[in-house]
Amino acid sequence: TTAPVPTVFDTVESEVRSYCRAWPVVFDRAEGSRLYDENGRSYLDFFAGAGSLNYGHNNPVLKQALLDYIARDGITHALDMSTTAKRAFLETFHSTVLAPRALPYKVMFPGPTGTNAVEAALKLARKAKGREAVVSFTNAFHGMSLGSLAVTGNAFKRAGAGIPLVHSTPMPFDNYLGGRIPDFLWFERLLEDSGSGLNDPAAVIVETVQGEGGVNVARAEWLRALADLCRRRDMLLIVDDVQMGCGRTGDFFSFEEAGITPDIVTVSKSISGYGLPMSLCLFKPELDIWEPGEHNGTFRGNNPAFVTATAALQTYWRDGVLRERTRVQGNRIERALVDLCADHERDGASYRGRGMVWGIEFTRKERAAEVCHRAFEHGLLVETSGPESEVVKLLPPLTVSADELDEGLDILARSVRETG
Numbered sequence: 028t029t030a031p032v033p034t035v036f037d038t039v040e041s042e043v044r045s046y047c048r049a050w051p052v053v054f055d056r057a058e059g060s061r062l063y064d065e066n067g068r069s070y071l072d073f074f075a076g077a078g079s080l081n082y083g084h085n086n087p088v089l090k091q092a093l094l095d096y097i098a099r100d101g102i103t104h105a106l107d108m109s110t111t112a113k114r115a116f117l118e119t120f121h122s123t124v125l126a127p128r129a130l131p132y133k134v135m136f137p138g139p140t141g142t143n144a145v146e147a148a149l150k151l152a153r154k155a156k157g158r159e160a161v162v163s164f165t166n167a168f169h170g171m172s173l174g175s176l177a178v179t180g181n182a183f184k185r186a187g188a189g190i191p192l193v194h195s196t197p198m199p200f201d202n203y204l205g206g207r208i209p210d211f212l213w214f215e216r217l218l219e220d221s222g223s224g225l226n227d228p229a230a231v232i233v234e235t236v237q238g239e240g241g242v243n244v245a246r247a248e249w250l251r252a253l254a255d256l257c258r259r260r261d262m263l264l265i266v267d268d269v270q271m272g273c274g275r276t277g278d279f280f281s282f283e284e285a286g287i288t289p290d291i292v293t294v295s296k297s298i299s300g301y302g303l304p305m306s307l308c309l310f311k312p313e314l315d316i317w318e319p320g321e322h323n324g325t326f327r328g329n330n331p332a333f334v335t336a337t338a339a340l341q342t343y344w345r346d347g348v349l350r351e352r353t354r355v356q357g358n359r360i361e362r363a364l365v366d367l368c369a370d371h372e373r374d375g376a377s378y379r380g381r382g383m384v385w386g387i388e389f390t391r392k393e394r395a396a397e398v399c400h401r402a403f404e405h406g407l408l409v410e411t412s413g414p415e416s417e418v419v420k421l422l423p424p425l426t427v428s429a430d431e432l433d434e435g436l437d438i439l440a441r442s443v444r445e446t447g
């Protein structure tokens with residue numbers, strides 16, 4: 028056994044970490060689907076900033092747009108002032124994303140992170156309905172601030188124990204109970220029962236695929252039934268598309284396949300396309316009820332992020348090419364996972380996913396972490412997800428090449444074999 032390589036964490040004692048991520052190298056540069064450590068060793072990145080790098084690292088088109096903008100002294104910080112970069116983003120977002128899908132949304136910049144978008148969505152829903160309760164789902168992940176944590180699944184509420192996180196009720200996500208629940212009769216019964224504690228919810232918040240929760244995929248008919256229930260029961264439907272949006276499942280929005288139109292949508296991670304902090308809260312026009320100053324924040328106007336976001340939309344969302352590519356590459360991953368799970372049937376290997384997000388699980392839960400560790404040694408970055416870190420999550424950039432995909436899937440298969 029070799030001695031562990033010191034990381035920045037070990038060598039620079041001033042860094043305080045609450046992160047669990049512990050790849051024992053210091054990374055230095057990145058290009059496309061690859062990261063390089065300070066010794067020049069290359070790693071295929073099937074983690075992609077937890078879904079923030081759908082177009083890969085330092086995407087050349089986005090990089091050039093950013094370099095041009097900086098070279099001409101474009102504004103970097105503008106709070107919520109109007110700027111040409113912001114206008115270009117809004118016009119492009121409308122023409123490439125909203126108008127072609129006939130989506131009526133107003134666009135709000137709630138702050139730099141996904142959590143900021145979720146906070147804005149929850150506040151807006153509660154203000155619009157004049158009610159406090161919000162329904163969320165088992166194993167959901169919506170953020171780490173107290174409001175977003177309140178609607179996040181229990182397994183992720185590690186810190187802050189004892190702080191009352193009120194006004195949120197978790198319900199079983201699709202398939203949580205093992206079987207197929209055909210409708211939401213049970214939910215309606217609880218809504219009608221004054222003793223159930225559900226207390227007239229203002230909104231329901233849901234991910235169409237739970238990323239952090241273990242790659243749990245909601246069926247389209249389940250999502251449609253949920254949307255229908257929300258409409259009938261006067262609850263707003265919030266889809267948190269922070270991780271699954273921007274093309275991860277194939278469509279720009281992950282809810283498109285189900286044919287639903289949520290009242291509020293949160294977007295972040297890959298919206299800037301370059302790993303620059305940016306988020307959106309989208310809502311139907313009738314929810315445009317904020318008073319000036321009701322939801323503000325210093326870093327709401329990240330203009331370099333507007334610039335790369337505009338370039339990403341113009342490059343990848345003007346036609347259906349990326350969508351088709353995601354379908355083809357997603358099928359390639361699925362075929363590899365079918366073989367992998369057949370080879371390891373005795374270990375209870377199973378897979379699930381959609382588009383370019385996939386998860387693999389084994390009977391022995393610790394195996395997921397072992398696979399990720401082996402994969403790192405062989406030059407592939409993958410992470411675990413799920414309440415017990417029991418799922419290996421694959422999240423390659425959407426721009427990954429077929430050769431890189433095969434290389435990564437080969438390393439994955441080898442890592443699974445070696446941990447049997």
Ligand code: PMP
Pocket residue numbers: 077140141142143145168169170171234238239267268269270271295296
């Ligand atoms: N919602 C979802 C679905 C997420 O996956 C995440 C991040 N993993 C968040 C919200 C929080 O986003 P951020 O970390 O940018 O605050």
